[in-house]
Amino acid sequence: MSERIDGDPAFVLHTRPWRETSLIVDIFSRHHGRLGLVARGARRAGAALKTRLIPFQPLTLSWFGKSQLRTLHAAEWQGGGLMLRGHALMCGFYLNELLLRLLPESDAHEVLFDHYTLALANLNARPEVEPVLRQFELDLLSELGYAQSLGQLAGGGELDPEARYGYEIEKGVTPASRGALYSGRTLLALAAGDFSQSVTLAEGKILMRTLLAHYLGDKPLATRQLLIDLQKL
Numbered sequence: 001m002s003e004r005i006d007g008d009p010a011f012v013l014h015t016r017p018w019r020e021t022s023l024i025v026d027i028f029s030r031h032h033g034r035l036g037l038v039a040r041g042a043r044r045a046g047a048a049l050k051t052r053l054i055p056f057q058p059l060t061l062s063w064f065g066k067s068q069l070r071t072l073h074a075a076e077w078q079g080g081g082l083m084l085r086g087h088a089l090m091c092g093f094y095l096n097e098l099l100l101r102l103l104p105e106s107d108a109h110e111v112l113f114d115h116y117t118l119a120l121a122n123l124n125a126r127p128e129v130e131p132v133l134r135q136f137e138l139d140l141l142s143e144l145g146y147a148q149s150l151g152q153l154a155g156g157g158e159l160d161p162e163a164r165y166g167y168e169i170e171k172g173v174t175p176a177s178r179g180a181l182y183s184g185r186t187l188l189a190l191a192a193g194d195f196s197q198s199v200t201l202a203e204g205k206i207l208m209r210t211l212l213a214h215y216l217g218d219k220p221l222a223t224r225q226l227l228i229d230l231q232k233l
Helices: 048-052 085-101 110-125 130-143 182-191 198-216 222-232
Strands: 003-019 022-029 033-039 059-066 069-077 163-167 173-174
Touching: 003 033, 003 110, 022 059, 022 110, 033 059, 033 085, 033 110, 048 069, 069 085, 085 110, 085 163, 085 198, 110 130, 130 198, 163 182
Parallel strands: 033 069
Antiparallel strands: 003 022, 003 059, 022 033, 059 069, 163 173
16 A cells, blocks of 8 residues: 655665665654665765765655655755764764664654654764663663663562672563672663763673674674774774
8 A cells, every 4th residue: 555654754774776876765764663765866966865865864754655665755854963973973873773673664663763863962962972872772672672671670679789680681680690790780770871880881781782682683783893893993
């Protein structure tokens, strides 16, 4: 069944060539989630669409067509574009790759769209990127139903800030045992969105890497490896 959508707020996640003069544009839209659109003729010299189909710029997009063959017919810049540079730019592409890999197609997540918009603004404005990344990873996993509560034990019960705990995928926080990696204080801080302590960022990074590796499967993130390589230079 054909559909027509007009003026949905969206961001471009990725573009790639299609046929001789067109692009496939992967987008994250507020009301329709992650979609792939065909931008016909966008690679032609002087094409107006091409200059607007840039990641991290707030757009309104309009498209039509069937579910597997949607055609982009308008893209309007909404102003207030971001100028991500250097490490912040790579972090932005990391967020985009997470969305491309984990978001089901055509699955709307309006709250996550707001989290993404805020994360980009924070990457643009703040020198420290780690708290922004950890918060977005938590928001993404929570919105997709992958993150269990971090503020209590899996079976119920309060956490002791001075104790250490484990975490089991799809179960949650487990009592202290051999190899327990996370302090109660860290888990409580993560649950509250408090990244002010360096130990919270360090342990939170370990936890997020573990969770994301499970749901991403065997194929590693290209942007994460690039960030690791850049840090070695």
